[in-house]
Amino acid sequence: MSFRKDYITKPIHKWAKGVLPTLSETEAEAVSSGDVHFEAELFSGNPDWNKLRSVKAPTLTDAERAFIDGPCRAFCDMVDGWEIDKKTGDLPPEAWDFLRQKGFFGMIIPKEFGGLGFSAFAHSEVVRYIASHNVVAAVTVMVPNSLGPGELIHQFGTDEQKQTWLPRLADGSELPAFGLTSEDAGSDAGAMTDEGIVCKGEWNGEEVLGIRMNWAKRYITLAPVATVLGLAFQLRDPDGLLGDVKDIGITCALVPTDLPGVETGRRHLPSGTMFMNGPTTGKDVFIPLENIIGGPDYAGKGWMMLMSALAAGRGISLPSLSAAATAMAAHTTGAYSRIRKQFNLPIGLFGGVQEPMARIASSAYTIDAGRRLTTAVLDEGYKLAVISAIMKYHATDRMRDAINDAMDVHSGKAVIDGPLNYLQPIYRTIPVGITVEGANIVTRNLIIFGQGAIRAHPHMLDEIEALQEPDEEKSLDAFDKHFWAHVSHAIKTTFRATWSAWTGQGNAPADAGKVAPIYRRLSRWSAAYAVVADMAFLTLGGALKRKEMISARMGDALSEMFLISAVLKRWEDDGRNDDDLPLVHHAAETSFARIGEALDETIANMPAKWVGWLLRPLIRPGHYARGPSDEVTEAVAKIVYEPCEARTRLTSGLYRAAEDSGLGLLNHAYALVLEAEPLEKRLRDAKKTPREGLEAGILSDAEFQQLEEVAVAVQKVIAVDDYTPDELAELFPGMQRPTTWKEAAE
Numbered sequence: 001m002s003f004r005k006d007y008i009t010k011p012i013h014k015w016a017k018g019v020l021p022t023l024s025e026t027e028a029e030a031v032s033s034g035d036v037h038f039e040a041e042l043f044s045g046n047p048d049w050n051k052l053r054s055v056k057a058p059t060l061t062d063a064e065r066a067f068i069d070g071p072c073r074a075f076c077d078m079v080d081g082w083e084i085d086k087k088t089g090d091l092p093p094e095a096w097d098f099l100r101q102k103g104f105f106g107m108i109i110p111k112e113f114g115g116l117g118f119s120a121f122a123h124s125e126v127v128r129y130i131a132s133h134n135v136v137a138a139v140t141v142m143v144p145n146s147l148g149p150g151e152l153i154h155q156f157g158t159d160e161q162k163q164t165w166l167p168r169l170a171d172g173s174e175l176p177a178f179g180l181t182s183e184d185a186g187s188d189a190g191a192m193t194d195e196g197i198v199c200k201g202e203w204n205g206e207e208v209l210g211i212r213m214n215w216a217k218r219y220i221t222l223a224p225v226a227t228v229l230g231l232a233f234q235l236r237d238p239d240g241l242l243g244d245v246k247d248i249g250i251t252c253a254l255v256p257t258d259l260p261g262v263e264t265g266r267r268h269l270p271s272g273t274m275f276m277n278g279p280t281t282g283k284d285v286f287i288p289l290e291n292i293i294g295g296p297d298y299a300g301k302g303w304m305m306l307m308s309a310l311a312a313g314r315g316i317s318l319p320s321l322s323a324a325a326t327a328m329a330a331h332t333t334g335a336y337s338r339i340r341k342q343f344n345l346p347i348g349l350f351g352g353v354q355e356p357m358a359r360i361a362s363s364a365y366t367i368d369a370g371r372r373l374t375t376a377v378l379d380e381g382y383k384l385a386v387i388s389a390i391m392k393y394h395a396t397d398r399m400r401d402a403i404n405d406a407m408d409v410h411s412g413k414a415v416i417d418g419p420l421n422y423l424q425p426i427y428r429t430i431p432v433g434i435t436v437e438g439a440n441i442v443t444r445n446l447i448i449f450g451q452g453a454i455r456a457h458p459h460m461l462d463e464i465e466a467l468q469e470p471d472e473e474k475s476l477d478a479f480d481k482h483f484w485a486h487v488s489h490a491i492k493t494t495f496r497a498t499w500s501a502w503t504g505q506g507n508a509p510a511d512a513g514k515v516a517p518i519y520r521r522l523s524r525w526s527a528a529y530a531v532v533a534d535m536a537f538l539t540l541g542g543a544l545k546r547k548e549m550i551s552a553r554m555g556d557a558l559s560e561m562f563l564i565s566a567v568l569k570r571w572e573d574d575g576r577n578d579d580d581l582p583l584v585h586h587a588a589e590t591s592f593a594r595i596g597e598a599l600d601e602t603i604a605n606m607p608a609k610w611v612g613w614l615l616r617p618l619i620r621p622g623h624y625a626r627g628p629s630d631e632v633t634e635a636v637a638k639i640v641y642e643p644c645e646a647r648t649r650l651t652s653g654l655y656r657a658a659e660d661s662g663l664g665l666l667n668h669a670y671a672l673v674l675e676a677e678p679l680e681k682r683l684r685d686a687k688k689t690p691r692e693g694l695e696a697g698i699l700s701d702a703e704f705q706q707l708e709e710v711a712v713a714v715q716k717v718i719a720v721d722d723y724t725p726d727e728l729a730e731l732f733p734g735m736q737r738p739t740t741w742k743e744a745a746e
């Protein structure tokens with residue numbers, strides 16, 4: 001008999017059963033199928049910086065480096081985005097062959113099965129490199145290496161499946177697609193109606209136990225050309241051939257596309273970006289039970305398998321693509337703002353242009369920092385459920401903002417489509433990144449905090465599990481232990497949050513150097529966050545699941561804290577370069593402002609108004625940063641405007657475009673403009689045009705010639721494409737020649 005347990009915990013236990021969230025089987029599987037890492041430290045209110053700083057900085061092996069410098073570059077050289085999107089609708093056949101021969105489809109397959117066995121970081125670097133040239137090429141390489149048959153067989157396959165399928169996937173003799181999404185079930189994939197019925201059927205001339213499948217999937221990348229589909233479907237066993245359970249649940253199986261009843265080949269046109277994507281249907285397709293990924297033992301475990309595979313893939317594919325797009329935006333916008341003049345000045349010198357330039361650069365720094373940290377932790381063997389969701393959402397969301405900013409700065413140049421336009425192909429693909437691998441709205445509102453809160457909170461999952469324990473006595477014992485640990489944690493955290501909110505003091509590593517104040521402020525917000533999260537659980541309980549706007553804001557604050565941590569880690573890993581400090585400060589100030597706002601709005605929207613009265617004086621959520629100062633913004637804009645080491649670091653590892661491409665012309669003109677800067681200055685000081693300068697002896701003949709060359713190079717960049725009616729008719733076969741008013745009148 002314990003006084004605390006019987007007289008205090010017992011009534012709380014009864015109350016908590018009514019209010020704390022319960023987990024359905026699917027939710028429990030989702031929650032238990034991934035690991036937490038540094039986000040749990042941030043959630044604790046007192047982050048242990050050693051956990052962050054001890055993550056090994058990601059690096060490439062010699063073989064991985066050589067793969068990027070060799071085959072990746074050669075592959076990109078074969079790809080012309082304009083031809084693909086506007087004319088041929090596909091990668092050239094020799095590019096597909098090259099991908100197969102060089103093992104691009106087996107990057108994540110271990111060497112023992114014929115794959116390249118690359119690290120998560122190397123995989124990400126490859127995707128980033130290719131995506132910096134062309135999205136169709138990147139998606140084609142990305143998808144077989146992301147969530148799909150390769151990953152699922154590698155993680156869950158039987159030995160026989162590994163021996164049979166992995167070498168064939170690695171050498172490209174099989175091309176996989178993964179089909180989860182169906183007509184009715186998009187974000188709510190578990191509601192799919194695609195089904196498989198356990199029955200007997202004929203396979204290789206013999207009668208065997210298997211599954212008769214019917215499905216109608218859509219949006220499936222690579223489906224039109226795939227040789228094997230990894231399909232998720234509801235498995236049922238109405239005749240009890242496998243046991244007593246009739247509705248076995250979501251199951252993943254391998255379905256060769258040449259089986260009778262399988263339909264592939266039709267294509268969707270995703271945002272005018274011509275990677276292979278389309279629907280697939282199956283009518284009474286029979287497969288043996290052995291085709292279930294993992295074998296019959298894994299029947300019904302599909303949801304857990306998908307969640308587990310997503311935990312890695314989601315942290316690599318879209319973040320790498322977004323990192324490429326944002327770094328490209330920084331590179332091109334910086335250069336363009338230098339060569340494009342209005343009002344006699346490069347536009348990059350105007351404060352109004354510097355603001356978006358700085359946002360682009362700081363997002364490029366932040367996304368890449370997040371990508372590096374995430375892949376480094378994946379390479380330590382963690383399956384990052386929450387961090388992967390954070391990265392998927394925030395990398396694609398920031399990429400969208402950065403590309404919009406780049407479009408604004410380029411203006412007409414970016415609007416007019418044509419082979420010279422290096423931004424349009426990226427701009428068109430933004431909605432793809434936002435939608436796939438967990439559409440962004442649902443990821444933000446439901447997944448990041450919804451899953452993160454339960455996984456990353458130091459006590460929440462233990463408490464929920466204790467409450468779900470059917471044995472009442474055991475349930476009370478376990479709850480008593482975890483609940484009081486939670487109370488003690490909450491008291492300590494509240495003191496810490498209040499102290500740091502009023503004194504500005506927080507925990508920072510002793511040797512943090514110039515970024516120590518950022519660590520301290522992050523620590524202050526981490527404590528405030530933990531208090532608000534506990535208050536949300538206390539007052540909303542299970543209803544928090546349905547309060548999506550609150551969940552989204554709490555997810556935003558957690559994500560921004562993770563991103564600042566990644567930025568601090570990157571600065572450290574890069575060797576603490578002073579030149580990068582403006583980027584670090586801009587990134588941190590942006591995130592701090594968002595955290596303050598998110599917590600402020602969370603408190604303001606809690607149904608229990610007393611929460612606000614109580615919390616506001618304690619954690620001072622209104623006392624947040626106002627975002628980057630003008631001085632920091634100018635300094636960051638300068639980093640992308642001028643050649644410097646910080647700029648090189650920010651935009652390194654990207655494909656170097658051909659000289660005659662739109663991007664190649666930009667690079668060339670940028671170099672010439674920089675070289676000619678002293679001449680420009682001489683003319684500016686003398687208030688003369690180049691010709692007047694020549695005549696006045698301010699410029700030599702050679703210097704005048706140099707400026708002429710610069711002007712030609714700049715003209716080529718600011719030029720946009722235009723077409724004769726005949727040329728347009730090539731792009732739009734069947735297009736009518738426009739009738740002029742005069743012709744019409746006749």
Ligand SMILES: Cc1cc2nc3c(=O)[nH]c(=O)nc-3n(C[C@H](O)[C@H](O)[C@H](O)COP(=O)(O)OP(=O)(O)OC[C@H]3O[C@@H](n4cnc5c(N)ncnc54)[C@H](O)[C@@H]3O)c2cc1C
Pocket residue numbers: 178179180181185186187188218219220221222270277432435436437438439440441442443445446548
């Ligand atoms: C180009 C492309 C490639 C794709 N490739 C594949 C593939 O290879 N394999 C595959 O299986 N699938 C693939 N998909 C499908 C993709 O994963 C789905 O489109 C995605 O899951 C969203 O489903 P939906 O489009 O039906 O949107 P819906 O689920 O109808 O969602 C509509 C909107 O509602 C929001 N929403 C839904 N539920 C909630 C909620 N509870 N709370 C808040 N917001 C919510 C969503 O975020 C979204 O904004 C691809 C899609 C595209 C466009």
